[in-house]
Amino acid sequence: MSVDTILSFEEAMEKYDPVLGFEVHVELNTKTKMFSSAPNVFGDEPNSNVNEVCLGLPGVLPVVNKKAVESSILIGLALNCKIAEHCTFARKQYFYPDTPKNFQTSQYEDPICYDGWIDIELEDGTVFRVEIERAHMEEDAGKLTHMGGATGRIQGADFSLVDYNRSGVPLVEIVTKPIEGAGSRAPELAKAYVAAIREIVKNLGVSDAKMERGNVRCDANVSLRPYGQEKFGTRTETKNVNSLRAVENAVKFEIQRHAAVLDSGVLITQETRHWHEDTKSTTSGRPKSDADDYRYFPEPDLVPIVTSAAWVEELRATLPEPPAERRKRLQADWGYSDLEFRDVVNAGLMDQIEETVAAGATAAAARKWWMGEIARRAKLADVDPAELGVTPAVVVEIEKLIAAGSINDKLARKVLDGVLEGEGTPAEVVAKRGLAVVSDDGALQTAIDEALAAQPDVADKIRGGKVQAVGAIVGGVMKVTRGQADAARVRELILKTLGVEG
Amino acid sequence: MSASELIRSSAASMAAKLAAGEVTSVELVQAHLDRIAEVDGGERGVHAFLHVNAEEALAVAADVDARRAAGEELHELAGVPIAIKDLIVTKGQPTTAGSKILEGWMSPYDATVIKKIRAARMPMLGKTNLDEFAMGSSTEHSAYGPTRNPWDLDRIPGGSGGGSAAAVAAFEAPLALGTDTGGSIRQPGAVTGTVGVKPTYGAVSRYGAIAMASSLDQIGPVSRTVLDSALLQEVIGGHDPFDSTSLTDPSTGLADAARIGNVKGMKIGVIKELHGEGFQPGVENRFNESLELLRNAGAEIVEVSCPNFGYALGAYYLIMPSEASSNLAKFDGVRFGSRTLPAEGPLTIERVMGATRAAGFGDEVKRRIILGTYALSAGYYDAYYGSAQKVRTLIQRDFDAAFAQADVLISPTSPVTAFKLGEKLDDPLAMYLNDIATIPANMAGVPGLTLPGGLADEDGLPVGIQFLAPAREDARLYRVGAVLESLLEEQWGGPVLDKAPALASTAAKEAN
Secondary structure, three states: OOOOOOOOHHHHHHHEEEEEEEEEEEEOOOOEOOOOOOEOOOOOOOOOOOOOOOOOOOOOOOOOOHHHHHHHHHHHHHOOOEEOOEEOOEEEEOOOOOOOOOEEEEOOOOOOEEEEEEEEEOOOOOEEEEEEEEEEEEEOOOEEEEEOOOOOOOOOOOEEEEEOOOOOOEEEEEEEOOEOOOHHHHHHHHHHHHHHHHHHHHHHOOOOOOHHHOOEEEEEEEEEEEOOOOOOOOOEEEEEEOOHHHHHHHHHHHHHHHHHHHHOOOOOOOEEEEEEOOOOEEEEEEEOOOOOOOOOEEOOOOOOEEOOHHHHHHHHOOOOOOHHHHHHHHHHHHOOOHHHHHHHHHOOOHHHHHHHHHOOOOHHHHHHHHHHHHHHHHHHHOOOHHHOOOOHHHHHHHHHHHHOOOOOHHHHHHHHHHHHOOOOOHHHHHHHHOOOOEOOHHHHHHHHHHHHHHOHHHHHHHHOOOHHHHHHHHHHHHHHOOOOEOHHHHHHHHHHHHOOOO | OOHHHHOOOOHHHHHHHHHHOOOOHHHHHHHHHHHHHHHOOOOOOOOOEEEEOHHHHHHHHHHHHHHHHOOOOOOOOOOOOEEEEOOEOOOOOEOOOOOHHHOOOEOOOOOHHHHHHHHOOOOEEEEEOOOHHHOOOOOOOOOOOOOOEOOEOOEOOOOOOHHHHHHHHOOOOOEEEEEOOOOOOHHHHHHHOOEEEEOOOOOEOOOOEOOOOOOOOOEEEEEOOHHHHHHHHHHHEOOOOOOOOOOOOOOOOHHHHHOOOOOOOOEEEEEHHHOOOOOOHHHHHHHHHHHHHHHHOOOEEEEEOOHHHHHHHHHHHHHHHHHHHHHHHHOOOOOOOOOOOOOOOOOOHHHHHHHHHHHHOOHHHHHHHHHHHHHOOOOOOHHHHHHHHHHHHHHHHHHHHHHHHOOEEEEEOOOOOOOEOOOOOOOHHHHHHHHOOOHHHHHHOOOEEEEEEEEOOOOOOEEEEEEEOOOOOHHHHHHHHHHHHHHHHHHHOOOHHHHOOOOOOOHHHHHO
16 A cells, blocks of 8 residues: 655645535434335344345335435435425446445435535634535445455455345435635534534434444545635545544545645546545545446336425424534533533534433533543544443443442542443442442541551641641542542541541 | 136136136146146247246145135135246246346245235246246247247247246136236237236336336236236236335226126227238238227227327337346346356456356347446437437327327237247347337336237238227226127137147157
8 A cells, every 4th residue: 555645734725725525424213224114223133134125136116215205304404405396216326246236226316405504613613604515315235344355445355245234224415515715624624514414413313323333424525726726626535434533634634645646746536535544544446537327317116206395394393403502502501611612512522411411410520521531531542532432321320429439530430441341330340340439437447547647747737727637648548548438538537536627 | 527628718717617616726727737737848838837836836726625615705716827927026936037047046025916816815827938037029038948829839929928928828827927018918919819918007016026127017917808807907906015106096897897898989099100001911901800890889980190109119129228227237146046157267246247147148138238228328318218208208198199089099919920930039120010019008108908809811820909098097998808809709709719729739748
């Protein structure tokens, strides 16, 4: 794999004006598939959620999933799109073993949703409007796993496995118009845009919206042009960039790579690129041109979808609170400062904190854990905090253990270690690792007596009324008990031993 | 009644005998199985069947007999056997579509029409031969060898459903299912002296019929009498939630229409463009005779013009291959059917798919896939597929105008009688012209029926008369068809198949 020369981002930005475009695929969480009654469930035994229709056996016919159409309309409405009164499906034809019919049933000329927009708020509060070209319905392909090769790609593989459980899962593909004028904010905008789409579909309840499961997948188009030039440069399309950080990094990398290629006087090859999380770079995929011939034609096995105004309005009435308004409400409810709240949003942790609060934690405790210890560990592990593996339930349980005096903050961090290492629930980790605080007053009294004997000056000061000096003795006790004591109880017992009122 | 007399009865009369206890379903099925064994196999056999489903057919028959003996109320056609065109998928029997690429494939599911056949407890005798993927007008494009016309074993039985038509004509089955994309039920009916109906598009579910051209394909009945086809369409028709193009109309009133028995005051339109030049004189004579009979029976014969029908064949040969090229893409050896590895070189997925399709498809199938792929290609789509769709609209308007003047339309079904095996195999255009009169109905989605109109003077071979009705007016076809049928049989003194030569037994040869 050759390593591409890249320019520094700053230099690239000095010379070139980036233009972006995104195709985001959203897997809908309908009970059944787009055109068949086979279950739409993630993670089951391969090739178990299939029937003759999604396997494309001879003689089968598709039937449109009404719920998927409704979900698509909801997405369109949330993206301020117009909803087509009449739209059709088409066949996109290409031979590939993940596509059982060797064509994908999709929408082509007349998408169900078109001409929308969404306002994206960047970290510093700048609002950037992204225009939506269309959102159309289609079916997902099966999942290929290439075996035996070093890269996990089809090149060099000995054989490939195919799982048709995903074949026919309903998808909505949201396509933006070209996004101009983002300048050096382009990578940040890219991340914020995908985050916003994810937030919207999750909020609508139409998708599980888990990027790590491929529920939301982003293809990022990047092109550069000299400042002042109207005509777009040649674009590349980086496929399946499947985390928010990766979207940001991939766009940044492609800008830097394009700039270096253009600087060397070479033309950009119009192609798909693959993002590599390990090297934080892209490599060449297959050449792609606008002349790719998919031989689209109207799907003759389906009749057009007609959306009555009454139906659309009925769906509009069910739209949940829009995310921007929700954010305002949550900030007020939680009492976070603007800065605190923006940090939470930017860390992608609003949902986690909302769920944590809903499950019984205070807003302050939820923020403390998610923005503190969990975010710190996520950074170390180089993943999004929400994807680290800690659930709101874990946070709530740890908080409860602290409140009950079973563990203290220091032990709680060890409990988190245990949870992340798969040792079970926080309570189970406490039991397995023997992390419970020492609450046996007898054992504590011994330690206190020893600490007081070791620091008689401090003991005298406390007796003399300098109650704040008690900290030094508490510290001594905690050291002896290796942190497994309830500091508040220790303090109480020290004061009692010395006959001082706390 | 002897077994040989029994198998010559109509399905309706077999049903009556079963109901009256004059015969059992096991006897009836066995008589047909014996007939199949006698005339179907061997080098000079009819070869209507690709698979004979004796065991299951007899088991279903025995079950029907037991239920009838127990006094259970049964469907009118319960116990009456039927043959199935091998384009329709069936559990428990292979489905080949007449192609090597599906050799040995067993469907894990039943077509909707098969579910209905099972629900009516009709024993399935087996699967009938067809041109590969229903592409052809002679059954010579079957990968498993041609079917022979029972009227003359050196002649074609029509196609693609030559197997179903020949099975019925040779008394190997009283009923069969066919599929009709451009005439595959009606043209074989015409050249074998049998009845066949292409129902209104959407009247019968296509679920489980291996698609050639989705917007044109339609399953329909094949029989020896008009009433039998009506009874069978009532069994297989009706709405199916598994077929989005299925109509919601109930499948009723068809047999009643066949029993009305008069055409007084009915306006019958003769399509100016579908007789005369290009039609064999014997065909033309029988056609004119039928017109005269209908006129004498009180129908009003009017002439209608459908000027765009002249473009129908050309437009059909763009739309049909376009859809076929897409529908047949799934046959790649990856998930089902036969797989062929390339003789040499690396085993990549593309090369295995390519080798499978090169070995698995016959010439006519490849011809249509190539044609359709080309017609849908970027830069050609508007000129070919797009223009063809416009012609389709014009044909629909021609029908609208014609049906404003007439209740039903009439034409010869096929311009010629059965030709010799091999005669047109190297001339695709000559082969395609066989469907000139049947294609417009598929392009417009309207129903069409063929019935025997007698024998051509010059060759003594059957001629078909076609009726066409407006969409969802299938009942009109059965009404007028049954009347013409009875007028003709009165004239002939019995069914036209009585004039067919007796078939020599090929059973002895088969045993060798």
